[in-house]
Amino acid sequence: MEEVFDATTAFFTLDPMVSKRLVPTFEALSGGDWTELVSNDEDLEQRLISQGLESPESRDSITWDDANLFFLSCIHLTPVGQPMPLEAGLSRERFGRFPYGDGSAITYLRDWIRDSRRKPDTLEELSELMEKLATRMSGTSMESGFGRLEMRGWLTAEEVTSLRKALTSKCWMPSADEPLDGGCQDAAKHLVALLRAAEKRFCGVVLRVHN
Numbered sequence: 431m432e433e434v435f436d437a438t439t440a441f442f443t444l445d446p447m448v449s450k451r452l453v454p455t456f457e458a459l460s461g462g463d464w465t466e467l468v469s470n471d472e473d474l475e476q477r478l479i480s481q482g483l484e485s486p487e488s489r490d491s492i493t494w495d496d497a498n499l500f501f502l503s504c505i506h507l508t509p510v511g512q513p514m515p516l517e518a519g520l521s522r523e524r525f526g527r528f529p530y531g532d533g534s535a536i537t538y539l540r541d542w543i544r545d546s547r548r549k550p551d552t553l554e555e556l557s558e559l560m561e562k563l564a565t566r567m568s569g570t571s572m573e574s575g576f577g578r579l580e581m582r583g584w585l586t587a588e589e590v591t592s593l594r595k596a597l598t599s600k601c602w603m604p605s606a607d608e609p610l611d612g613g614c615q616d617a618a619k620h621l622v623a624l625l626r627a628a629e630k631r632f633c634g635v636v637l638r639v640h641n
Contacts, residue, residue: 454467
């Protein structure tokens with residue numbers, strides 16, 4: 431079993447993402463048609479041009495790695511073009527560095543929640559969504575990039591709502607031998623606060639790691 435966290439643990443954030451762009455961008459950078467994506471998304475084309483790309487429809491002309499291209503294409507911006515973190519009060523910090531293991535509240539939940547035997551179908555959905563958020567980008571060209579960018583996974587706005595509903599349902603309970611007293615409830619509370627913040631902005635999220 432991993433030891434209780436120390437000062438070297440990574441910091442995790444949920445960053446707001448343009449929901450409708452997540453799937454097509456992920457697919458385009460996973461062997462799909464990048465030119466078709468940009469040609470069908472005028473807002474994306476203008477965003478990339480504003481960031482200095484002369485021919486955003488040509489993947490070969492873009493020097494950015496896939497991770498940075500995915501992130502900069504999908505990050506949710508304010509009307510003046512600035513990124514704005516999800517507002518969730520203290521939960522952002524508490525979620526960011528959870529006091530156990532690798533510092534991830536999601537890892538802790540995945541390891542220590544159990545079936546309450548009340549809603550097994552909902553628990554299955556909960557597990558699938560947390561896996562997507564924790565590992566959807568693992569092993570892909572978008573997992574890590576220049577500037578120490580590291581992303582674990584993402585959820586669309588619809589999946590954000592589904593995960594929030596599953597976490598606030600009675601489909602799960604903490605393991606009797608979880609290492610932190612009240613740890614699962616605490617991790618779920620902070621994650622739900624961030625998911626609610628994403629719902630208010632009608633956006634998806636990406637799980638990013640800061641080492």
